[in-house]
Amino acid sequence: MTRAFLGALGVALAALALYPFFGTGYGVRATLQIFMWIALAGSWNLISGLTGYVSFGHVAFFGAGAYAGAILVAKVGWSWPAASLVGGVAACVLALVIGYPCLRLKGPYFAIAMLGLNEVLRALVSYFEGLTGGGSGLSLPTLDATIPIYYVMGVLAAAVTLLTYLIITSRFGLRLMTIREDEVAAEALGIDTARHKLYAFLLSAAGPGIAGALTARDQGYIEPISVFPLAMTITMIVMVLFGGKGTVWGPVLGAVVLFVSQEFVWARFPYLHQLLFGAIIVAVVLLMPRGVLGILQMKYRLPRTI
Amino acid sequence: MNVVITPVMIGQVIISGILVGTLYSMVALGLALIFGVMRVINVAHGPLLMLGAYATYFLYSAFGLNPYLTVPITMLLLFVVGVVLQRTLVFRVVGAPELASLLLTFGISIALVNLAQLAFTSDLRAVEYLTGSYIVGPFAFSKSRLIAFVFAAAVSGLAFLFLQRTKLGKAIRATSQSREVAMVCGIDVDRIHLFTFGLATALAAAGGALIAVIVAIQPEMGGVWTFKSFLVIVLGGAGNYPGALLGGMLLGLVEQLASLFLTTQLSEVVAYLLLVLVLLVRPTGLFGGRQT
Numbered sequence: 001m002t003r004a005f006l007g008a009l010g011v012a013l014a015a016l017a018l019y020p021f022f023g024t025g026y027g028v029r030a031t032l033q034i035f036m037w038i039a040l041a042g043s044w045n046l047i048s049g050l051t052g053y054v055s056f057g058h059v060a061f062f063g064a065g066a067y068a069g070a071i072l073v074a075k076v077g078w079s080w081p082a083a084s085l086v087g088g089v090a091a092c093v094l095a096l097v098i099g100y101p102c103l104r105l106k107g108p109y110f111a112i113a114m115l116g117l118n119e120v121l122r123a124l125v126s127y128f129e130g131l132t133g134g135g136s137g138l139s140l141p142t143l144d145a146t147i148p149i150y151y152v153m154g155v156l157a158a159a160v161t162l163l164t165y166l167i168i169t170s171r172f173g174l175r176l177m178t179i180r181e182d183e184v185a186a187e188a189l190g191i192d193t194a195r196h197k198l199y200a201f202l203l204s205a206a207g208p209g210i211a212g213a214l215t216a217r218d219q220g221y222i223e224p225i226s227v228f229p230l231a232m233t234i235t236m237i238v239m240v241l242f243g244g245k246g247t248v249w250g251p252v253l254g255a256v257v258l259f260v261s262q263e264f265v266w267a268r269f270p271y272l273h274q275l276l277f278g279a280i281i282v283a284v285v286l287l288m289p290r291g292v293l294g295i296l297q298m299k300y301r302l303p304r305t306i
Numbered sequence: 307m308n309v310v311i312t313p314v315m316i317g318q319v320i321i322s323g324i325l326v327g328t329l330y331s332m333v334a335l336g337l338a339l340i341f342g343v344m345r346v347i348n349v350a351h352g353p354l355l356m357l358g359a360y361a362t363y364f365l366y367s368a369f370g371l372n373p374y375l376t377v378p379i380t381m382l383l384l385f386v387v388g389v390v391l392q393r394t395l396v397f398r399v400v401g402a403p404e405l406a407s408l409l410l411t412f413g414i415s416i417a418l419v420n421l422a423q424l425a426f427t428s429d430l431r432a433v434e435y436l437t438g439s440y441i442v443g444p445f446a447f448s449k450s451r452l453i454a455f456v457f458a459a460a461v462s463g464l465a466f467l468f469l470q471r472t473k474l475g476k477a478i479r480a481t482s483q484s485r486e487v488a489m490v491c492g493i494d495v496d497r498i499h500l501f502t503f504g505l506a507t508a509l510a511a512a513g514g515a516l517i518a519v520i521v522a523i524q525p526e527m528g529g530v531w532t533f534k535s536f537l538v539i540v541l542g543g544a545g546n547y548p549g550a551l552l553g554g555m556l557l558g559l560v561e562q563l564a565s566l567f568l569t570t571q572l573s574e575v576v577a578y579l580l581l582v583l584v585l586l587v588r589p590t591g592l593f594g595g596r597q598t
Contacts, residue, residue: 278417
């Protein structure tokens, strides 16, 4: 079983690595998008799937990374790989500043505080026009780097998934899941819950920050509405819920299935797209709160570390 | 930016703050009711307010009704919409973890916005009924805002009296204090949930109706109101209804005061910083409330 799985995984990774040599431009771009969604959904899963703290504004880290990376490229003239790393660092710094006070909030209050963070960042980047271009957006110098970005984003998606696996199979992950199940009990067991939540939050911010900077470089133009949309947070949450939260492969499965079906819907029903997205959210929440892998785990006694 | 701030400006800001704050209070009272009674964070509150605004717009433009006369009709219409939503979808996430209710109401919210875009297009529409201001001494009162204030104060007052004095109101408060004990006392909790969601939606709709006379409306107008209502109930303390009324006033005043020194975009940032600060110092809200 394990050997077959690892073999299939190796084949899939090799195929993805070779894909830009024979794929169409659209195919490469769509796969790049899937990589981005795997990285985003996997990162959200790290904080919310494992500790149960619902980050309802996780796209804030994506946007912060996008602006940090774009400003370094456009105004300072950095190369994009270095700027992307700084995008990740910027998101982590933001997570530290906001996580330190806000992770002490319980349940719905944390969700509201994170939702607010996103709105506020959007207002802030619109205000500081000199640096960010304000509402009219920020253009990056033209550069066709789709294929290198494809590889970097692919590595990022793989890294987030590997990190999730390492965390879930570690004592650190067990402590995070203890916090999710019962925070008071976790504290009684001697777990420094504040510190553990903050570490998980920092780890979950880095991926979106890097992905944001990469996306900014790839698209060549960003504006406040395009990098801080609430819908993006919701999309990553629904991807994780669909696949199964708190699992290693759930976010990957959710990102692939939902992205592919979204492309399919986009192409056919441009006017009803939002309505259908709303219906998908409602259906996932009501019909399969545990997600595909959660259901499979229950039915077939699959390992916890799937 | 070096502006001299005169006492008249401060007076004007306090007046504007109270006028807009009352509107915040009324809308947020709806959100506070839903959260208090059902522990559901209703992200669709703003979009429901948007539907109320459109109801008033069409009653005004198609039937020529006085927009202020449409307020009760709009409230009744949206009361029904609220009851239907609760009966079909929202009741399924009562008592579920907050993620389920957040996502479900977000799904409803984008579906409503999309439906409104399809039905009404994204054009800005305005109820041009009352324009201009009353001038009293050095102060100016925008006519539509002043009347909105009167209506909002009256509606919130009535809602509050209803909660305090009537049997149904007491049953609602009892359910929000403890669902189980309310059940033991013979209260039909599911019916209370239905009524609460309807009432809360009607309060949002009243806000929408009054806003439609003040500013132009469009399908995406609701998001800001969801966010502001969140701010208000956190400031006031969740599950604390008088607190929600005071929180609305406070938010109105803070926003207007901030707009004296900063641009309007940044007044939202100030309101958020206030929220984080309040959550840190008093996680149960300024006026007390319950921990979840």
